[in-house]
């Protein structure tokens with residue numbers, strides 16, 4: 001944002017317009033501005049005079065740059081306040097790009113169900129295209145045959161119920177390793193987000209290619225956090241497409257560098273896998289026992305002749321999505337859940353009492369316990385209500401002009417579905433700003449996105465493809481951290497639940513907490 005403000009103030013700074021060339025400059029600029037303003041009014045008139053419904057209402061903005069200089073860093077609260085003024089569907093322009101914000105379940109339904117085919121493309125940014133090999137992955141791709149094929153492989157093969165069962169031991173070992181690591185530094189400060197990020201990275205690498213190492217996990221963590229930082233830059237090329245080829249802020253260049261680093265890593269892993277596959281087939285052994293090695297399975301797809309074949313780029317794009325879409329989101333959600341539970345003594349007590357009852361104090365948490373932890377499940381659901389980590393979902397873009405509500409939505413604009421504001425709307429939630437897991441103790445709620453009052457994983461054909469794994473990992477990590485340890489803030493630290501907007505909705509201050517031993521049997525931690 002500061003870059004935008006700087007850019008706008010540049011050229012209007014010091015007042016020395018007594019010089020004749022400066023006077024001429026001011027005259028030329030004034031005439032240009034007048035021409036642009038009149039063009040703008042003309043285009044507004046033509047929008048409403050061709051018989052089509054008007055564009056949604058929205059704030060006045062400046063010619064050329066639109067609303068860019070008025071954006072605040074906490075976009076989710078600003079946009080929710082704007083919805084109070086302009087209504088449940090409103091527009092604003094950033095540069096030449098029109099953005100439409102939708103903030104009621106009824107209107108969201110029109111997008112994700114009634115007209116879901118039209119809204120099934122993602123809005124693509126320069127950074128997104130750079131990281132995803134030009135939109136060839138799942139998350140950032142348009143609705144193409146490639147997207148359908150990759151999504152099907154992820155949902156029905158890699159993350160199918162059967163295969164999640166087959167990889168249970170990986171999750172168990174990685175979560176246990178984290179508990180053991182925390183135990184080894186008990187009494188010192190721990191960055192909750194960091195340990196969860198590493199645990200999730202290790203689980204995902206093991207699910208995909210069977211093994212992991214601290215070095216590999218650390219490399220992926222580093223690249224992933226660089227990628228998040230680049231995504232969070234305001235890139236002018238996204239709002240002025242004519243600037244795209246100049247890459248003025250080096251966003252595309254920096255993102256491609258990160259992609260190349262991941263690409264190199266994936267290439268090494270794929271080469272190793274190809275070699276060991278070759279050895280295994282030479283030894284005439286079973287190639288993939290129990291579907292525990294999905295990279296091997298993906299490489300098998302490479303040579304299929306029945307239309308399911310995958311190119312090397314498609315395989316790498318899929319690996320990239322698995323590593324990036326699952327880590328940041330899971331780590332952020334566990335951090336919010338821990339912070340909310342530690343902030344509320346009664347919630348902490350109820351969560352730990354349930355753990356004692358279901359798991360027992362002479363036992364560690366197992367995946368078989370998770371379905372019985374009803375209160376913990378409600379606590380995670382409440383966390384995702386108050387802090388949905390992707391507050392506008394991943395933006396979509398209509399493939400043709402259409403009508404939502406009573407307004408025209410032009411082809412190619414950016415659509416924000418404001419799940420953050422729906423989750424806090426008093427019309428749908430009693431006392432919405434109170435953290436109250438009890439509201440999720442009925443069976444009414446799930447993550448399917450069918451009820452559009454609550455959809456932290458999105459809804460419809462572009463909803464999260466990783467829900468079954470996400471749900472397991474959120475429950476398993478949280479249950480293990482809260483059953484194995486008691487947690488407190490460092491001395492002098494206050495509880496803080498302030499948000500900061502970015503590619504995910506993060507805590508403004510990382511949660512740093514100190515664990516103490518909770519289970520008397522030390523052997524359980526080893």
Ligand code: HEM
Pocket residue numbers: 138139140151154321322323325326327329330333389390393394395456457458459461462463464465466467469470474
């Ligand atoms: C707490 C954990 C997670 C949360 C809150 C979350 C949330 C989301 C959200 C909100 C979207 C966009 C949905 C939309 O636009 O309608 C999404 C998309 C996606 N997520 Fe997740 N996610 C999580 C974990 C995971 C995991 C573990 C994976 C896989 C390993 C994953 C894979 C994906 C993919 C591939 C997409 C893109 C789907 C598409 O465009 O077709 N997510 N996620």
